[in-house]
Amino acid sequence: MSASHVDADTAARLVADAVTAPSMHNAQPWRFLLHSAAGTLELRGDPERAMTRTDPDHRALHLGCAAALFNLRVSAAWNGLGAHVALLPDPADPWLLATVALGPPTEENHELAALHDVLRRRHTSRHPFGDERVAPALLDGLRAAARLEGCRLTVPDSWHTETVLALVRDAEHHEEMDPLARAETASWTTGAPDASPTTPTTRDDGIPAAAFGPRSSGAATAPVRDFGRAHPVPDRGWAVFEKHPQLALLGTPGDTPADWLRAGQALERVLLRATADGLATSMTSQPLEWPELRWTVRDPLASVGHVQMVVRLGYGPSGAATPRRPVKEVLEIR
Known part of the structure:
Protein backbone atom coordinates (compact mmCIF):
# COMPACT_ATOMS: atom_id res chain seq x y z
CA MET A 1 0.00 0.00 0.00
CA ARG A 122 -0.62 -5.85 28.11
CA HIS A 123 -1.64 -4.24 31.38
CA THR A 124 0.38 -2.98 34.32
CA SER A 125 -0.09 -5.39 37.21
CA ARG A 126 0.05 -3.94 40.73
CA HIS A 127 -0.63 -7.36 42.23
CA PRO A 128 1.82 -9.77 43.89
CA PHE A 129 3.70 -12.11 41.59
CA GLY A 130 4.58 -15.73 42.31
CA ASP A 131 7.97 -17.02 43.41
CA GLU A 132 8.76 -18.78 40.12
CA ARG A 133 11.83 -17.23 38.54
CA VAL A 134 11.77 -16.04 34.96
CA ALA A 135 13.75 -18.44 32.78
CA PRO A 136 17.11 -17.19 31.44
CA ALA A 137 15.95 -17.82 27.87
CA LEU A 138 13.00 -15.46 28.34
CA LEU A 139 15.26 -12.81 29.86
CA ASP A 140 17.59 -13.15 26.89
CA GLY A 141 14.62 -12.52 24.59
CA LEU A 142 13.74 -9.36 26.50
CA ARG A 143 17.34 -8.16 26.32
CA ALA A 144 17.28 -8.75 22.57
CA ALA A 145 14.03 -6.78 22.28
CA ALA A 146 15.65 -3.78 23.97
CA ARG A 147 18.75 -4.02 21.76
CA LEU A 148 16.58 -3.89 18.63
CA GLU A 149 15.63 -0.35 19.70
CA GLY A 150 19.18 0.69 20.56
CA CYS A 151 18.81 0.25 24.33
CA ARG A 152 20.10 -2.11 26.99
CA LEU A 153 18.13 -4.20 29.47
CA THR A 154 20.07 -5.54 32.43
CA VAL A 155 18.96 -7.80 35.27
CA PRO A 156 20.55 -6.65 38.54
CA ASP A 157 21.85 -9.16 41.05
CA SER A 158 20.15 -9.61 44.42
CA TRP A 159 22.36 -7.00 46.08
CA HIS A 160 21.52 -4.26 43.61
CA THR A 161 17.86 -5.29 43.49
CA GLU A 162 17.66 -4.56 47.21
CA THR A 163 19.34 -1.22 46.56
CA VAL A 164 16.70 -0.32 43.97
CA LEU A 165 13.88 -1.36 46.29
CA ALA A 166 15.37 0.80 49.03
CA LEU A 167 15.42 3.70 46.57
CA VAL A 168 11.73 3.08 45.84
CA ARG A 169 11.04 3.48 49.55
CA ASP A 170 13.17 6.62 49.67
CA ALA A 171 11.22 8.03 46.72
CA GLU A 172 7.94 7.34 48.51
CA HIS A 173 9.23 9.30 51.49
CA HIS A 174 10.26 12.15 49.20
CA GLU A 175 6.75 12.30 47.78
CA GLU A 176 5.17 12.14 51.23
CA MET A 177 7.17 15.20 52.21
CA ASP A 178 6.36 17.12 49.01
CA PRO A 179 2.79 18.48 48.87
CA LEU A 180 3.12 19.43 45.19
CA ALA A 181 4.18 15.91 44.24
CA ARG A 182 1.35 14.41 46.30
CA ALA A 183 -1.18 16.72 44.68
CA GLU A 184 0.10 15.86 41.22
CA THR A 185 -0.30 12.14 41.83
CA ALA A 186 -3.74 12.64 43.38
CA SER A 187 -4.92 14.61 40.36
CA TRP A 188 -4.36 11.58 38.11
CA THR A 189 -6.02 8.99 40.35
CA THR A 190 -9.67 8.16 40.84
CA GLY A 191 -11.20 6.61 43.95
CA ALA A 192 -13.99 4.10 44.27
CA PRO A 193 -17.43 5.16 42.92
CA ASP A 194 -18.68 5.99 46.39
CA ALA A 195 -15.39 7.33 47.73
CA SER A 196 -16.46 10.97 47.67
CA PRO A 197 -19.34 12.89 46.12
CA THR A 198 -16.86 15.47 44.86
CA THR A 199 -14.47 13.01 43.23
CA PRO A 200 -15.05 12.22 39.53
CA THR A 201 -15.49 8.49 38.99
CA THR A 202 -15.64 8.29 35.20
CA ARG A 203 -12.81 9.66 33.12
CA ASP A 204 -10.84 8.48 30.12
CA ASP A 205 -7.39 8.89 31.63
CA GLY A 206 -5.57 8.49 34.93
CA ILE A 207 -5.46 5.49 37.27
CA PRO A 208 -8.86 4.17 38.42
CA ALA A 209 -9.34 2.37 41.74
CA ALA A 210 -9.73 -0.96 39.93
CA ALA A 211 -6.07 -0.73 38.86
CA PHE A 212 -4.62 0.15 42.30
CA GLY A 213 -4.02 -3.47 43.27
CA PRO A 214 -4.05 -4.55 46.92
CA ARG A 215 -2.27 -2.86 49.77
CA SER A 216 0.93 -4.49 50.98
CA SER A 217 0.52 -6.34 54.27
CA GLY A 218 4.23 -7.11 54.59
CA ALA A 219 6.81 -5.15 56.49
CA ALA A 220 8.53 -4.00 53.32
CA THR A 221 7.14 -1.58 50.78
CA ALA A 222 5.47 -3.21 47.77
CA PRO A 223 7.53 -2.94 44.55
CA VAL A 224 4.73 -0.91 42.91
CA ARG A 225 3.44 2.62 43.41
CA ASP A 226 0.50 2.78 45.81
CA PHE A 227 -2.00 5.09 44.11
CA GLY A 228 -4.50 4.28 46.86
CA ARG A 229 -2.74 6.68 49.20
CA ALA A 230 -4.32 9.59 47.35
CA HIS A 231 -7.79 8.04 47.16
CA PRO A 232 -8.30 5.34 49.82
CA VAL A 233 -10.67 2.52 48.86
CA PRO A 234 -12.33 0.90 51.92
CA ASP A 235 -12.66 -2.63 50.49
CA ARG A 236 -9.40 -2.67 48.56
CA GLY A 237 -7.87 -5.60 50.40
CA TRP A 238 -4.38 -6.60 51.51
CA ALA A 239 -1.78 -8.98 50.10
CA VAL A 240 1.80 -10.10 50.66
CA PHE A 241 4.03 -9.14 47.74
CA GLU A 242 6.96 -11.23 46.59
CA LYS A 243 9.94 -11.10 48.92
CA HIS A 244 12.46 -11.05 46.07
CA PRO A 245 10.99 -9.12 43.11
CA GLN A 246 12.53 -9.78 39.71
CA LEU A 247 13.61 -6.43 38.28
CA ALA A 248 15.20 -5.31 35.05
CA LEU A 249 16.77 -1.93 34.32
CA LEU A 250 16.24 -0.32 30.92
CA GLY A 251 19.03 2.08 30.02
CA THR A 252 20.44 4.24 27.25
CA PRO A 253 23.99 5.43 26.53
CA GLY A 254 22.92 9.08 26.68
CA ASP A 255 20.18 11.02 28.40
CA THR A 256 18.82 13.31 25.69
CA PRO A 257 15.27 13.58 24.31
CA ALA A 258 16.30 11.31 21.44
CA ASP A 259 17.53 8.73 23.97
CA TRP A 260 14.21 8.98 25.81
CA LEU A 261 12.32 8.35 22.59
CA ARG A 262 14.42 5.28 21.87
CA ALA A 263 13.92 4.10 25.43
CA GLY A 264 10.14 4.46 25.23
CA GLN A 265 10.03 2.32 22.11
CA ALA A 266 12.35 -0.25 23.70
CA LEU A 267 10.23 -0.27 26.85
CA GLU A 268 7.05 -1.07 24.93
CA ARG A 269 8.80 -3.69 22.84
CA VAL A 270 10.03 -5.38 26.03
CA LEU A 271 6.60 -5.19 27.69
CA LEU A 272 4.84 -6.65 24.65
CA ARG A 273 7.44 -9.40 24.31
CA ALA A 274 7.04 -10.21 28.01
CA THR A 275 3.26 -10.34 27.65
CA ALA A 276 3.55 -12.66 24.66
CA ASP A 277 5.81 -14.88 26.76
CA GLY A 278 3.17 -15.17 29.51
CA LEU A 279 4.79 -12.75 31.95
CA ALA A 280 3.08 -10.13 34.05
CA THR A 281 4.78 -6.75 34.28
CA SER A 282 4.77 -3.45 36.10
CA MET A 283 6.98 -0.39 36.01
CA THR A 284 8.60 1.46 38.85
CA SER A 285 9.62 5.03 38.03
CA GLN A 286 9.53 6.56 41.51
CA PRO A 287 13.28 6.70 42.19
CA LEU A 288 13.85 8.06 38.67
CA GLU A 289 11.66 11.08 39.43
CA TRP A 290 14.10 12.51 41.99
CA PRO A 291 17.52 13.59 40.62
CA GLU A 292 19.25 12.86 43.92
CA LEU A 293 18.08 9.23 43.75
CA ARG A 294 18.12 8.45 40.05
CA TRP A 295 21.89 8.14 39.60
CA THR A 296 21.99 5.45 42.32
CA VAL A 297 19.51 3.23 40.45
CA ARG A 298 22.24 2.46 37.93
CA ASP A 299 23.98 -0.84 38.59
CA PRO A 300 27.69 0.03 39.00
CA LEU A 301 28.65 -3.45 37.76
CA ALA A 302 26.68 -3.22 34.50
CA SER A 303 27.07 -0.89 31.52
CA VAL A 304 23.40 0.10 31.51
CA GLY A 305 24.16 3.80 31.03
CA HIS A 306 21.33 6.09 32.13
CA VAL A 307 18.42 4.16 33.64
CA GLN A 308 15.16 5.17 32.03
CA MET A 309 12.79 2.66 33.65
CA VAL A 310 12.71 -0.10 36.24
CA VAL A 311 10.62 -3.05 35.04
CA ARG A 312 9.20 -5.72 37.34
CA LEU A 313 8.70 -9.17 35.82
CA GLY A 314 7.04 -12.34 37.01
CA TYR A 315 4.05 -14.62 36.96
CA GLY A 316 0.75 -13.36 38.28
CA PRO A 317 -2.46 -11.50 37.42
CA SER A 318 -2.16 -9.34 34.32
CA GLY A 319 -3.72 -6.32 36.02
CA ALA A 320 -6.81 -4.28 35.24
CA ALA A 321 -7.21 -2.32 32.04
CA THR A 322 -7.06 1.45 32.39
CA PRO A 323 -9.24 3.82 30.34
CA ARG A 324 -8.15 5.41 27.09
CA ARG A 325 -9.10 8.70 25.50
CA PRO A 326 -11.21 8.39 22.34
CA VAL A 327 -9.25 8.48 19.09
CA LYS A 328 -11.17 11.59 17.97
CA GLU A 329 -9.60 13.49 20.89
CA VAL A 330 -6.01 12.66 19.99
CA LEU A 331 -6.08 12.47 16.18
CA GLU A 332 -6.35 15.47 13.89
CA ILE A 333 -6.60 15.03 10.12
CA ARG A 334 -5.58 17.61 7.55
Whole structure:
Protein backbone atom coordinates (compact mmCIF):
# COMPACT_ATOMS: atom_id res chain seq x y z
CA MET A 1 0.00 0.00 0.00
CA SER A 2 1.45 3.35 -0.95
CA ALA A 3 1.36 6.48 1.17
CA SER A 4 -1.35 7.97 -1.00
CA HIS A 5 -3.76 5.25 0.13
CA VAL A 6 -3.55 6.10 3.85
CA ASP A 7 -7.02 7.42 4.63
CA ALA A 8 -8.75 8.61 7.78
CA ASP A 9 -10.08 5.16 8.69
CA THR A 10 -6.63 3.61 8.43
CA ALA A 11 -5.12 6.37 10.53
CA ALA A 12 -7.83 5.91 13.16
CA ARG A 13 -7.07 2.18 13.38
CA LEU A 14 -3.36 2.86 13.81
CA VAL A 15 -3.90 5.48 16.49
CA ALA A 16 -6.44 3.30 18.34
CA ASP A 17 -3.69 0.71 18.68
CA ALA A 18 -1.02 3.28 19.49
CA VAL A 19 -2.86 4.72 22.50
CA THR A 20 -2.94 1.38 24.32
CA ALA A 21 0.61 2.27 25.40
CA PRO A 22 1.48 2.96 29.04
CA SER A 23 2.33 6.46 30.25
CA MET A 24 3.14 8.02 33.59
CA HIS A 25 -0.06 8.05 35.67
CA ASN A 26 -1.87 7.08 32.45
CA ALA A 27 -1.85 10.76 31.46
CA GLN A 28 -1.69 9.80 27.77
CA PRO A 29 0.37 12.88 26.79
CA TRP A 30 0.23 12.36 23.03
CA ARG A 31 -1.39 13.89 19.97
CA PHE A 32 -1.35 12.67 16.38
CA LEU A 33 -1.71 14.68 13.18
CA LEU A 34 -2.34 12.97 9.83
CA HIS A 35 -1.26 14.73 6.66
CA SER A 36 -3.49 12.80 4.30
CA ALA A 37 -1.92 13.91 1.04
CA ALA A 38 1.60 13.10 2.19
CA GLY A 39 0.63 9.89 3.99
CA THR A 40 2.51 10.93 7.13
CA LEU A 41 1.59 11.04 10.80
CA GLU A 42 3.07 13.44 13.29
CA LEU A 43 3.47 12.43 16.93
CA ARG A 44 3.37 15.41 19.24
CA GLY A 45 3.73 15.70 23.00
CA ASP A 46 0.93 17.42 24.89
CA PRO A 47 2.41 19.86 27.43
CA GLU A 48 -0.96 20.20 29.16
CA ARG A 49 -0.59 16.57 30.29
CA ALA A 50 2.94 16.93 31.61
CA MET A 51 3.89 16.30 35.25
CA THR A 52 5.41 19.64 36.14
CA ARG A 53 6.66 18.54 39.57
CA THR A 54 7.89 14.97 39.12
CA ASP A 55 8.76 15.14 35.41
CA PRO A 56 9.94 18.73 34.87
CA ASP A 57 12.28 17.78 32.00
CA HIS A 58 9.48 15.77 30.31
CA ARG A 59 11.60 12.62 30.26
CA ALA A 60 8.66 10.41 31.26
CA LEU A 61 6.42 12.22 28.78
CA HIS A 62 8.84 11.32 25.99
CA LEU A 63 8.89 7.69 27.15
CA GLY A 64 5.10 7.45 27.09
CA CYS A 65 4.79 9.05 23.68
CA ALA A 66 7.53 6.79 22.31
CA ALA A 67 5.74 3.72 23.66
CA ALA A 68 2.71 4.85 21.65
CA LEU A 69 5.01 5.32 18.66
CA PHE A 70 6.16 1.72 18.92
CA ASN A 71 2.54 0.53 19.06
CA LEU A 72 1.88 2.58 15.95
CA ARG A 73 4.71 0.73 14.20
CA VAL A 74 3.21 -2.60 15.30
CA SER A 75 -0.23 -1.59 14.05
CA ALA A 76 1.14 -0.36 10.75
CA ALA A 77 2.93 -3.67 10.20
CA TRP A 78 -0.21 -5.64 11.05
CA ASN A 79 -2.14 -3.51 8.55
CA GLY A 80 0.41 -4.20 5.82
CA LEU A 81 2.16 -0.85 6.02
CA GLY A 82 5.74 0.13 6.64
CA ALA A 83 6.41 2.89 9.15
CA HIS A 84 9.49 5.01 8.45
CA VAL A 85 10.20 7.03 11.62
CA ALA A 86 12.15 10.25 11.99
CA LEU A 87 12.76 11.31 15.60
CA LEU A 88 12.75 14.99 16.55
CA PRO A 89 12.65 16.17 12.93
CA ASP A 90 12.37 19.91 13.68
CA PRO A 91 14.72 21.48 16.28
CA ALA A 92 12.53 24.59 16.28
CA ASP A 93 9.48 22.55 17.34
CA PRO A 94 10.44 20.45 20.40
CA TRP A 95 6.90 19.13 20.91
CA LEU A 96 7.05 17.47 17.49
CA LEU A 97 8.55 14.22 18.72
CA ALA A 98 8.46 12.14 15.55
CA THR A 99 7.10 11.88 12.04
CA VAL A 100 6.00 8.57 10.59
CA ALA A 101 5.92 8.10 6.82
CA LEU A 102 3.52 5.27 5.99
CA GLY A 103 4.26 3.22 2.91
CA PRO A 104 5.16 -0.26 1.65
CA PRO A 105 6.07 -2.99 4.19
CA THR A 106 9.62 -3.13 5.51
CA GLU A 107 11.87 -6.01 6.52
CA GLU A 108 10.86 -5.73 10.18
CA ASN A 109 7.11 -5.94 9.47
CA HIS A 110 6.72 -9.65 10.19
CA GLU A 111 8.33 -9.43 13.62
CA LEU A 112 6.39 -6.29 14.52
CA ALA A 113 3.04 -7.64 13.29
CA ALA A 114 3.48 -10.71 15.51
CA LEU A 115 3.16 -8.44 18.57
CA HIS A 116 -0.21 -7.00 17.53
CA ASP A 117 -2.15 -9.71 19.34
CA VAL A 118 -0.84 -8.61 22.75
CA LEU A 119 -1.35 -4.84 22.39
CA ARG A 120 -4.59 -4.98 24.36
CA ARG A 121 -3.52 -7.81 26.62
CA ARG A 122 -0.62 -5.85 28.11
CA HIS A 123 -1.64 -4.24 31.38
CA THR A 124 0.38 -2.98 34.32
CA SER A 125 -0.09 -5.39 37.21
CA ARG A 126 0.05 -3.94 40.73
CA HIS A 127 -0.63 -7.36 42.23
CA PRO A 128 1.82 -9.77 43.89
CA PHE A 129 3.70 -12.11 41.59
CA GLY A 130 4.58 -15.73 42.31
CA ASP A 131 7.97 -17.02 43.41
CA GLU A 132 8.76 -18.78 40.12
CA ARG A 133 11.83 -17.23 38.54
CA VAL A 134 11.77 -16.04 34.96
CA ALA A 135 13.75 -18.44 32.78
CA PRO A 136 17.11 -17.19 31.44
CA ALA A 137 15.95 -17.82 27.87
CA LEU A 138 13.00 -15.46 28.34
CA LEU A 139 15.26 -12.81 29.86
CA ASP A 140 17.59 -13.15 26.89
CA GLY A 141 14.62 -12.52 24.59
CA LEU A 142 13.74 -9.36 26.50
CA ARG A 143 17.34 -8.16 26.32
CA ALA A 144 17.28 -8.75 22.57
CA ALA A 145 14.03 -6.78 22.28
CA ALA A 146 15.65 -3.78 23.97
CA ARG A 147 18.75 -4.02 21.76
CA LEU A 148 16.58 -3.89 18.63
CA GLU A 149 15.63 -0.35 19.70
CA GLY A 150 19.18 0.69 20.56
CA CYS A 151 18.81 0.25 24.33
CA ARG A 152 20.10 -2.11 26.99
CA LEU A 153 18.13 -4.20 29.47
CA THR A 154 20.07 -5.54 32.43
CA VAL A 155 18.96 -7.80 35.27
CA PRO A 156 20.55 -6.65 38.54
CA ASP A 157 21.85 -9.16 41.05
CA SER A 158 20.15 -9.61 44.42
CA TRP A 159 22.36 -7.00 46.08
CA HIS A 160 21.52 -4.26 43.61
CA THR A 161 17.86 -5.29 43.49
CA GLU A 162 17.66 -4.56 47.21
CA THR A 163 19.34 -1.22 46.56
CA VAL A 164 16.70 -0.32 43.97
CA LEU A 165 13.88 -1.36 46.29
CA ALA A 166 15.37 0.80 49.03
CA LEU A 167 15.42 3.70 46.57
CA VAL A 168 11.73 3.08 45.84
CA ARG A 169 11.04 3.48 49.55
CA ASP A 170 13.17 6.62 49.67
CA ALA A 171 11.22 8.03 46.72
CA GLU A 172 7.94 7.34 48.51
CA HIS A 173 9.23 9.30 51.49
CA HIS A 174 10.26 12.15 49.20
CA GLU A 175 6.75 12.30 47.78
CA GLU A 176 5.17 12.14 51.23
CA MET A 177 7.17 15.20 52.21
CA ASP A 178 6.36 17.12 49.01
CA PRO A 179 2.79 18.48 48.87
CA LEU A 180 3.12 19.43 45.19
CA ALA A 181 4.18 15.91 44.24
CA ARG A 182 1.35 14.41 46.30
CA ALA A 183 -1.18 16.72 44.68
CA GLU A 184 0.10 15.86 41.22
CA THR A 185 -0.30 12.14 41.83
CA ALA A 186 -3.74 12.64 43.38
CA SER A 187 -4.92 14.61 40.36
CA TRP A 188 -4.36 11.58 38.11
CA THR A 189 -6.02 8.99 40.35
CA THR A 190 -9.67 8.16 40.84
CA GLY A 191 -11.20 6.61 43.95
CA ALA A 192 -13.99 4.10 44.27
CA PRO A 193 -17.43 5.16 42.92
CA ASP A 194 -18.68 5.99 46.39
CA ALA A 195 -15.39 7.33 47.73
CA SER A 196 -16.46 10.97 47.67
CA PRO A 197 -19.34 12.89 46.12
CA THR A 198 -16.86 15.47 44.86
CA THR A 199 -14.47 13.01 43.23
CA PRO A 200 -15.05 12.22 39.53
CA THR A 201 -15.49 8.49 38.99
CA THR A 202 -15.64 8.29 35.20
CA ARG A 203 -12.81 9.66 33.12
CA ASP A 204 -10.84 8.48 30.12
CA ASP A 205 -7.39 8.89 31.63
CA GLY A 206 -5.57 8.49 34.93
CA ILE A 207 -5.46 5.49 37.27
CA PRO A 208 -8.86 4.17 38.42
CA ALA A 209 -9.34 2.37 41.74
CA ALA A 210 -9.73 -0.96 39.93
CA ALA A 211 -6.07 -0.73 38.86
CA PHE A 212 -4.62 0.15 42.30
CA GLY A 213 -4.02 -3.47 43.27
CA PRO A 214 -4.05 -4.55 46.92
CA ARG A 215 -2.27 -2.86 49.77
CA SER A 216 0.93 -4.49 50.98
CA SER A 217 0.52 -6.34 54.27
CA GLY A 218 4.23 -7.11 54.59
CA ALA A 219 6.81 -5.15 56.49
CA ALA A 220 8.53 -4.00 53.32
CA THR A 221 7.14 -1.58 50.78
CA ALA A 222 5.47 -3.21 47.77
CA PRO A 223 7.53 -2.94 44.55
CA VAL A 224 4.73 -0.91 42.91
CA ARG A 225 3.44 2.62 43.41
CA ASP A 226 0.50 2.78 45.81
CA PHE A 227 -2.00 5.09 44.11
CA GLY A 228 -4.50 4.28 46.86
CA ARG A 229 -2.74 6.68 49.20
CA ALA A 230 -4.32 9.59 47.35
CA HIS A 231 -7.79 8.04 47.16
CA PRO A 232 -8.30 5.34 49.82
CA VAL A 233 -10.67 2.52 48.86
CA PRO A 234 -12.33 0.90 51.92
CA ASP A 235 -12.66 -2.63 50.49
CA ARG A 236 -9.40 -2.67 48.56
CA GLY A 237 -7.87 -5.60 50.40
CA TRP A 238 -4.38 -6.60 51.51
CA ALA A 239 -1.78 -8.98 50.10
CA VAL A 240 1.80 -10.10 50.66
CA PHE A 241 4.03 -9.14 47.74
CA GLU A 242 6.96 -11.23 46.59
CA LYS A 243 9.94 -11.10 48.92
CA HIS A 244 12.46 -11.05 46.07
CA PRO A 245 10.99 -9.12 43.11
CA GLN A 246 12.53 -9.78 39.71
CA LEU A 247 13.61 -6.43 38.28
CA ALA A 248 15.20 -5.31 35.05
CA LEU A 249 16.77 -1.93 34.32
CA LEU A 250 16.24 -0.32 30.92
CA GLY A 251 19.03 2.08 30.02
CA THR A 252 20.44 4.24 27.25
CA PRO A 253 23.99 5.43 26.53
CA GLY A 254 22.92 9.08 26.68
CA ASP A 255 20.18 11.02 28.40
CA THR A 256 18.82 13.31 25.69
CA PRO A 257 15.27 13.58 24.31
CA ALA A 258 16.30 11.31 21.44
CA ASP A 259 17.53 8.73 23.97
CA TRP A 260 14.21 8.98 25.81
CA LEU A 261 12.32 8.35 22.59
CA ARG A 262 14.42 5.28 21.87
CA ALA A 263 13.92 4.10 25.43
CA GLY A 264 10.14 4.46 25.23
CA GLN A 265 10.03 2.32 22.11
CA ALA A 266 12.35 -0.25 23.70
CA LEU A 267 10.23 -0.27 26.85
CA GLU A 268 7.05 -1.07 24.93
CA ARG A 269 8.80 -3.69 22.84
CA VAL A 270 10.03 -5.38 26.03
CA LEU A 271 6.60 -5.19 27.69
CA LEU A 272 4.84 -6.65 24.65
CA ARG A 273 7.44 -9.40 24.31
CA ALA A 274 7.04 -10.21 28.01
CA THR A 275 3.26 -10.34 27.65
CA ALA A 276 3.55 -12.66 24.66
CA ASP A 277 5.81 -14.88 26.76
CA GLY A 278 3.17 -15.17 29.51
CA LEU A 279 4.79 -12.75 31.95
CA ALA A 280 3.08 -10.13 34.05
CA THR A 281 4.78 -6.75 34.28
CA SER A 282 4.77 -3.45 36.10
CA MET A 283 6.98 -0.39 36.01
CA THR A 284 8.60 1.46 38.85
CA SER A 285 9.62 5.03 38.03
CA GLN A 286 9.53 6.56 41.51
CA PRO A 287 13.28 6.70 42.19
CA LEU A 288 13.85 8.06 38.67
CA GLU A 289 11.66 11.08 39.43
CA TRP A 290 14.10 12.51 41.99
CA PRO A 291 17.52 13.59 40.62
CA GLU A 292 19.25 12.86 43.92
CA LEU A 293 18.08 9.23 43.75
CA ARG A 294 18.12 8.45 40.05
CA TRP A 295 21.89 8.14 39.60
CA THR A 296 21.99 5.45 42.32
CA VAL A 297 19.51 3.23 40.45
CA ARG A 298 22.24 2.46 37.93
CA ASP A 299 23.98 -0.84 38.59
CA PRO A 300 27.69 0.03 39.00
CA LEU A 301 28.65 -3.45 37.76
CA ALA A 302 26.68 -3.22 34.50
CA SER A 303 27.07 -0.89 31.52
CA VAL A 304 23.40 0.10 31.51
CA GLY A 305 24.16 3.80 31.03
CA HIS A 306 21.33 6.09 32.13
CA VAL A 307 18.42 4.16 33.64
CA GLN A 308 15.16 5.17 32.03
CA MET A 309 12.79 2.66 33.65
CA VAL A 310 12.71 -0.10 36.24
CA VAL A 311 10.62 -3.05 35.04
CA ARG A 312 9.20 -5.72 37.34
CA LEU A 313 8.70 -9.17 35.82
CA GLY A 314 7.04 -12.34 37.01
CA TYR A 315 4.05 -14.62 36.96
CA GLY A 316 0.75 -13.36 38.28
CA PRO A 317 -2.46 -11.50 37.42
CA SER A 318 -2.16 -9.34 34.32
CA GLY A 319 -3.72 -6.32 36.02
CA ALA A 320 -6.81 -4.28 35.24
CA ALA A 321 -7.21 -2.32 32.04
CA THR A 322 -7.06 1.45 32.39
CA PRO A 323 -9.24 3.82 30.34
CA ARG A 324 -8.15 5.41 27.09
CA ARG A 325 -9.10 8.70 25.50
CA PRO A 326 -11.21 8.39 22.34
CA VAL A 327 -9.25 8.48 19.09
CA LYS A 328 -11.17 11.59 17.97
CA GLU A 329 -9.60 13.49 20.89
CA VAL A 330 -6.01 12.66 19.99
CA LEU A 331 -6.08 12.47 16.18
CA GLU A 332 -6.35 15.47 13.89
CA ILE A 333 -6.60 15.03 10.12
CA ARG A 334 -5.58 17.61 7.55
